Amino acid sequence: MPVPEVTDSFAGSVNRITLGATKDDGGTRSSTVTIGGAKNVVYGGLVEDAGETPVVAMDVLDSKPEDWPEALVEPYKDVLDKPGDWAKKCVEEFGADLICVKFDGIHPDKGDKGADHAVKVTEEVLKAVGVPLVLWGCGNNEKDNEVMPKVSGAAKGEKCLIGIVEEDNYKSLTAIALADGHFLITAAPLDINIAKQVNILVSDMGFPLERIVTFQSTGALGYGIEYAYSIQERQRLAALSGDKMMAMPVICDVGYESWRAKEAKMEDAPGWGAVADRGPMWETATATCLLQAGADIIRMRHPRAVATVKRFISKVWKNKG
């Protein structure tokens, strides 16, 4: 696709969606989050074309993480085994717009916890914070299909964003998300053709396109960020050209991917600067880059990175209509 002039105007736009249901809307959230709506590329066109301000979803794990580096454990050391308190800390101290509950602990290799545990965590986090939730499975299809429908039910009517569904595993979660009134994350492995196909498959099941957020997979700085950037950008241009199957807002998993990078966490690297700074910097650089490609929700982990990225967002989007 050709790179457009920044002065171009487009026929299409990114879908605008509102996550979270307040009491009036049948839920218990104290606030909602609206994303999408962009009518141009980031920085392109008129101020009012910028759409909604991107948001940060901070990760809360259902079970205490065993492999987190010291720099990432430090800010959460008192709450790592208390998902409710962890979520509260993210919202009240670190300014999280949403909480993303990541159910790592249900994975067969990471604790193999059952649906009861996942439901309990969901209820705990719903009670602890008033922001909308993202509910993200462990990545093992069998286990996710067993547990995530229960998680969905525990948050029924709260208009959460739940996922992920993929080309070869979408039916169970799509059906339950539809029934429980949630929004759905459709995922593809850095492949725009598969991304589009998943959206088609899901919409064939009667799931409204206006309730989908896409996850194209994320690569961190130094680990394939250019692929993630290009795909986000291509999706945005397709949305602007009126492709209804690609007009969804976008979520990126910056926290997990950034902290996988050895540069973010390797202790014994004298030439690289203080390890306490490197992780947050890696996360910040990855996030700001993907925001410019058109990401709408950024999943993040370190509070310092979150603070910097939120400052960046407020500067770039400050004049929006």
Place this chain on the structure above:
Amino acid sequence: MILIAERINGMFTDVKQAIADKDKKVIQDLAKRQTEAGAAYLDVNVGTAAADQEGTMEWLVESIQETCSTPLCLDSQKPGVIAGGLKVINPENGVLLNSTPLNKKSDEEVFDKYIEMADQVGPKANLIALTMDKNGVPQDTDTRVAIAAEIVSKAMEKGFDPQRLFIDPIVLPVKVPNAQVQPTNILAAMDQIKYLADPAPHMTVGLSNLSQGASERSLINRIFLAMAMSHGLDSAIADVFDTALVNAVATAEMLMNKQIYSDSFLKVYKSANK
């Protein structure tokens, strides 16, 4: 691809009969089914049977608009007949005037008349202009391009946005002695016509004319359509009930990177154009 559906034409026996019987249902059914098949415009041609062509055009337009808001393409070589349709057209839906040559012996000002009619309807009225003048239909590439250039510059002089123009380089039946050179000439003309304005004017063809009298009509039509699309054609008056043709359009658009590929690309094309 802007598909203009060809079936509401008095040359077809069912439409001819419906006009004679004043049977709206046949017309409204064709309008609905062609819209569902992906038509961006519905061509409306009274044919030759009706004595009162203006009145018939008016009746057809009113009948279609009762149940369908798809933009219409009023098809007549007589400005008076088009005016009959415009009297009752809903300008909000958009309309395409089909068609005018650059000029003709009997009426030097015919192009101006069509521009005026379009302007009276409003900004959503577009115009098909044939690369044809008082000397008739050109056989070669250069004359087609020269006439197209005059059409574009005349439109600009009149303040008519070239993006509202659909230039028709005139497709002739391939099954005519010595006519087989024409498709190549037309494609060569398209290569130049697309540079006459920026953004380019639209280009359209009366596709079915190509296979007039030939066998394998559908095959001939869709292969030429795909070839012409790669030379800049972005519209055609065609049989939208021809599924193979519509699939060829969807595939060509995908191969030209106008649509992102997905395994269900045919289905997506159809649902997006309903």
